[in-house]
Each structure stands twice: as structure tokens, then as C-alpha cells.
Amino acid sequence: MRDELFCSLFYITVVTVLGISGIDMAHKAKNHSSPSSPEPASLQVEDVSANSNGPKTAEILIDDDQDDLFAEATEEVSLDSPEREPILSDGPSPAITPVTPTALISNRIEPKVIGVPSMFERSLDEVEEEAGGDLFDINISVSDPEKVGDGMNAYMAYKVTTKTSLTIFNQSEFSVKRRFSDFLGLHSKLASKYMHIGYIVPPAPEKSIVGMTKVKVGKEDLSSTEFVEKRRSALERYLMRTVKHPTLIQDPDVIQFLESSELPRAVSTQALSGAGILRMVNKAADAVNKMTIKMNESDAWFEEKQQQFENLDQQLRKLHASVEALVCHRKELSVNTASFARSAAMLGNSEDHTALSRALSQLAEVEEKIDQLHQEQAYADFYLFSELLGDYVRLITAVKGVFDQRMKTWSKWQDAQVMLQKKREAEAKLHLANKPDKLQQAKDEIKEEIEEWEGKVQQGERDFEQISKTIRKEVGRFEKERVKDFKVVIIKYLESLVHTQQQLIKYWEAFLPEAKAIA
């Protein structure tokens, strides 16, 4: 019974979506080989209104595929739920493959073309304009860190201000107060919804027990101010990356995070909670699985990309380590220069030749200004260069995770095929057996099971193709963003270096006549 219900529900869903995607097929040329950036495609979309109380059936899609049409159809499941796996695999799968049923085992489901209500078209156009590629108009700033509460229960509240002209939001400019665990909670939700279907979800900033404890305890010193600033900047970058993603920005959780004044506390993000431990167990299980899955890669693109990302990961880590060392040494230089400046001033004081004494004091002043310069440069080294590298090291881990998800999807598909084969063999055996009384019942049962598994196999293949397609697109987008990010940051960093040298020239030029004036 349950299976029939499932089958019919599935059928309806698939037909609707395939119908929609059928129209989609007519509109654009498919290009599998290269991941295309999100073109403003003419797509049909179901509108998501923030006020709808019904099951959040769909979200606005601006890219080619109906990947996430039913992403919201599944319950809001947190990572702690042990039912996650079965729900996502048995329910109406959020990943609907487009119509080109390649190696489908049965032809049970025929793609039908269904007319699309015009209301969908209009809303799609609007969203296309707003959210297509370079026309993204949204800016998020994280500011005003404020300590709330006392002692170990204290936390920092950050003001998150959004300025946008996108209509998916209620206003064009608004702010809310959020704490760090809220950000982690958002990421956790997004990851559970999107990663397994191939989306690269930007990773949230890392937790730091040491850093946070100092702040909680109330140490108003330089290191805790620096820590808060580092975190604030990281949170801002995290949100900007998240909203730049055309799919993620439409996610209700993201919208709620940015807009609503009250947010349920994300307790499951605590490291030592039950959820935290379950997360760790899952991670370990995943790692083991990854080692045992041997995938037959039919697509060279994936193999190539995986290798590229491995190499990139290695080099970025190396670079990050070197830049961190640079930051450290530059800070050291600043401290040592300041110390030398003081020493030179003392020497100037004790020098009894007046002109030389004055020159030495001037030298001390120059060195003091230079030490400030070094400190500023160290900040630039860190916030521009080092943090970018750190972000990308974490992002690449997310990318690698998405490739792993594809492997898992493939593995599921293969498992389903194996099961189907077994059931077929069992059926064949039954046919050959000679027990007429039990036979009919058993035959029926096995027929049902075969149907079920055929469905699963088809689903598995569709999932696999869908995730492969999504990944290609995501990787394309990721690379584009990466190129942009690096170019922008490199230029900014070089500009900071230029500024430092210009200042140095200014200071030494001012000192030179003083030195020459020693008579």
C-alpha cells in the first residue's frame, strides 16, 4: 500500500516537473561538456511567497535545471535526525533529473509536456533580472559587536545589515541582531539541504573556544579585540558568499536569517552536544565509506577537476602557512622597530653633541612612524591575503565534499541495480518452481518488489545525473568567483604594499636633511 502511494505520488511529481522541464528543453540548447554560468534562462518557476503557510513546495529557480524544485518538500530536518538518510532517499526526491532517460531500466514513466501557468513565467523574469549573474544587488555588512550577558554565558551579538533591491526581501534595507551560533545554525541547515545534491555551500567561520573564552571573561585587551574583529570580518565574508549563490539566496532559511528579528536558537551547533557528537560519527562513517567506494568514472571531466582541486588545495595550504608566517614576522618587525626607536631616542638624549643629538631623536621619530606602518601592513597581510587563503582552503574542502556526495549517489544507484538484479533472479526462480498454491502470492510480491527497485534504480540514475550536472555548474560558478576574488584581493594587497612604500619614502625624505644637517 505504502509503496503504491509512494509510486503514484512520485509519478505525479515527476510528471509535473518533467513537463516543466520539457518546456525548458525547448528553450535552450543543452551543453553538457562545459559548466555554464547561470544564464538568464527562460524557465518556469513556482513562486515562493514568504507568507505561504502550505508546504513550501518550491523555490524560485533562475538556473537551467529544476534541481531544487522540491528541496523544501522534505521536512526541515536537522543534522541530528537519524531518519535523515531514509527520508531523503525514499521521499519525493529533491533532485529531479531532466528528461533524457538514458539507461532507464523500465519505461514506466513517460515524460509528458504540460502547459505552464503564465504566473510562473512572470515571476521568473523578475527574478532573472534581479538575480542573474552580475546583476546581483545585495550587500551585507556585519558590524557593532556587542557583548551580551556576563560570565561564561555571555556572547557577542553582531548587527547584520542587508541593503538590497531584490524583491524576495520585504524591505530594501534592514538589520537584525545575530550571534555566532546563529550563523553556524544557518550553515548547518543549508549544508543538510544542499550539499548532498551537489551544491557548494560556503563553510561557516571556525569556532574558537580559546578566543571566545577570553572575550567572555571580559578581557578588554588587544588580543580579544583583534579576535572579535577577525570573527566579525569572517562572518561578513561568509554571508556575502552565501547570498551571492543564486540558489542559496532564495532559501527561506537564509531570508529568515537576514530578515526576521527573532531566530530560534541553534543549539545543535554546540560542539559537545549530542548533535555535535553525531556529526563527528557521521563524518567518520563518511570517511570510511569514501575509502571503500570504488567508482567507475565515465566522465573525464570529474576526474580532471578532482585532481585540480587536490593540487589547488595543497598549494593554497602551503601559501596560507607562508603568509601566516609573514604576518607573524611583520608584527615582530613592528615591535622591534618600536623598541629600537625608543632606544635611539635614549641614545639621542645622552649624546652631547647637539646637532647629532637632534638627528638621533629625529631618527627615533622616523622609526616610530615606520613601526606603525609595519603594523598596518601586517593587518593588510592578514585581512586581505591570509584570510582569503583560509577561506578558500575551507571552501575547497566543501567542494571536495560535494564530489564525495556524487560518489555516494553513484554508489546508491549501483546498490539499487544490484538489488533489482537479485529480485529478478528471485522472480525467475519462482517461475521455475513447481508449487502452484504459494506461487501466485509470491509472484505478486516479487513483482511489487521489482517495481519498487526499478523505480529506485531509475531514481538513482536520475539523482546521479542531476548531481553531476549540478556539480558541473557549481564548479563553473566557483571557479569564476575564485578568479574574481583572487584578482580583487591581489590588487588590493599590492595597493597596500604600494602605500607602505610611499609612506616610507615620505618619512626617509623628511629625515635626510636632518641627517645632513649634522655639523
Add this chain to the structure above:
Amino acid sequence: MLRYQQFIVTKHSSHPVILNKESRKTPRAVNVDLQSDATLQVDISDALSERDKVKFTVHTKSTLSNFKQNEFSVVRQHEEFIWLHDSFVENEEYAGYIIPPAPPRPDFDASREKLQKLGEGEGSMTKEEFTKMKQELEAEYLAIFKKTVAMHEVFLCRVAAHPVLRKDLNFHVFLEYNQDLSVRGKNKKEKLEDFFKNVVKSADGVLVAGVKDVDDFFEHEKTFLLEYHNRVKDASAKSDRMIRSHKSIADDVNRIASTLYTLGTQDSTDVCKFFLKVSELFEKTRKIEARVAADEDLKLADLLKYYLRESQAAKDLLYRRGRALVDYENANKALDKARAKNKDVLQAETSQQVCCQKFEKISESAKQELIDFKTRRVAAFRKNLVELAELELKHAKGHLQLLQSCLGVLKGDT
């Protein structure tokens, strides 16, 4: 700038390292401003570094009649310089002069260690990395070598410029005698003796310093030198630390440049151009950073170190004068006592005369020496601070130009 010919550095420190420099025509004092005249010009025209000793070729040009030739060279080692210096210190005649400080011992240990480690680690790094590191270490070795040559040269030039010391017989032997001077380094017993002598001397020094001087000039000099010496010591240490940080930064930029290069060659997107360009830029700027550190070392750190040693030599002079003063006052007291008791008066009188003469002789020359010291110090600081500022400016401008041209290319690409 001193120029050096080809040099070979081998992996193992047991092999000799050969470093040569071309001979220069004019002697040039590195840290101090010295008037040199044609009657006696001394310089170090060549140097050879072998395992644990350095051989300096001391070249002299002189019109003085007491030398057999007008131009000649000998080979000397560090121990022989020390012998010469000590002979001045021990000579009572020179008690009233600031003895030019002895050059520090050539110390290649740190550099040699690094070179050896590099040799051992050759298998674990790529060919490019190894060549790069080897070049850097060689440059470092060279820099230390240049410095030690400069310090030995300055010592000789100071002696040659001093109106009295230049006539010293030992000095002439040092310059001319082309056989080994058979001067050995101090053995353990002698080093221990030295150590005790120094302890006694410092204790005495404190006593002597406590005696208030009637002469305002010397009293002022005493207080000044004490404070100055301590502050120069502090400034010297701090400048060393600052320069070390500069060097670390240059090393970091070097590593960053390498990794950026790898990234650039691996990357298939647009940004690979950026990586390669910036890698190239950083290769060049790190050379500039290294030069900045080296120049700061030469113009600032070395200057401070030199004046640390000079101010110590000046303090020693004041000590000797103070000692002579105390002796003189003691002799006076002894004379009074002898006269009172009317016993050994003649003896006391002669002893008092000797002390008086000694004291006055030292005082007279000491005053001039200290005035000269101030003049030299001011001139040296002026020269080095001006050169430091000019070099810093030159490097900053070069650095800026490299950055701006790279930025221009990168911005044009986007």
C-alpha cells in the same frame, strides 16, 4: 662598494671556501671617517677563508723612509691583529691614548652550519629550491665575510691615522715582516689569567671611577661615556633584532613567491597570469627587502657596534687616567707622610714626581683624544645616517616602482 670575484662553495664545510676580492686603489674606512694621507696608507686587498681561519692580505703604501719598499703586502691572520692590539694596550707609553678597538673574531659558524644542513637536506627538496637556498646562503656567507674584512681594515686604518701609534715598531713589523709572526692564540692558562685580570680591572675601575675628578672636563666625560656606552649597547642590540625581522620577512616573501609560481603553472583559469606576475614581483621585491636589511646592518648596526667598542676604549682611557690620578694622590700622601716622619723622603719625592709626570702626560693626551673621539663619532654618525637614509630611499623607490608597474599590468588585464 667592494667587488668580489667568483667564489665556490661546496656542500661540506670541511672543504676550503675560497672568496676573493679585487684589490682597490684607495683605502676607504667603512664606518669611521678617517683622514688618510699619502705617507702611510693601509688596506686589506684580499682575503681567503679556509675552514676555520681567514687570511687577510694587508697591503701598505708608504713614503716613509723606515720601510724597505714603497709598496708591499703581507698575509696576516686574526690572531696577529689581536697581538698588535694587545701590544698597544700593554704599552705604558700609550696609556694616554684611545687604543683603536680590536676587530671581532671572524664568525662563520652559524653560516657554515646552515650550509652543511642544506647539503644534508639536498635530497628532500626540488632542484630549484636547492639552488635558490644555496645562493642565499652563499650571499649570507659573503656578507659576513665582507664585514669581517671591513672591521679588520678599519682597525689598521685607525692605527695608521693616529699620529703616535702609526710610528709604533710592532705596527711596522706587522705591516712589513713577510714571515709568520709566530703569534699564537692564548692557551687556556693565559685565557684564565686574562679573565682574572679583567675581574680585578673592573673592580678597580669601579673604585677609580668613584674618585671625583677636579677637572670638570674629565668629570663630564666620565658621566657621559658611562651613560653613552650603555645606551649604545642597548641600541645595538635592538637594531640587530629589527634587522633580523627584516631578514625573516624577506625569507617569507621568497617562499610565497615560489608557491605562487607553482599555483600559477597549475592553474587553468584567468588568474594564473596574476599568480605568475605576482610571483615574479615578489622574487624581485624580496631581493630588495634583503638588501634593505643588509644595508641597515652595515650602516646602522655596524656603526652602533663599532661605537660600542670605541666608547669602551675611551672608558678604558679614562680608567687609566683615573688610575694614574689615584696613584698620584697616593704618592702625594706618601710624600707628606715621609716628610713628616723625615724618612725615605727622596724616594717618596721621586716616586711622586714619576706619578705626577705620568698623570699629567696622560691627562694632556687624553683630553685631545676625547675631543677627537667626539669629532670622529659625529662625523661617522653623520656619514652613516645620511647613507642609511639615501639607501632606504633608493630601495623604497625601487620597490615602489616594481609594485606600480606590476599593478599597472594586472589592472590592465581585468
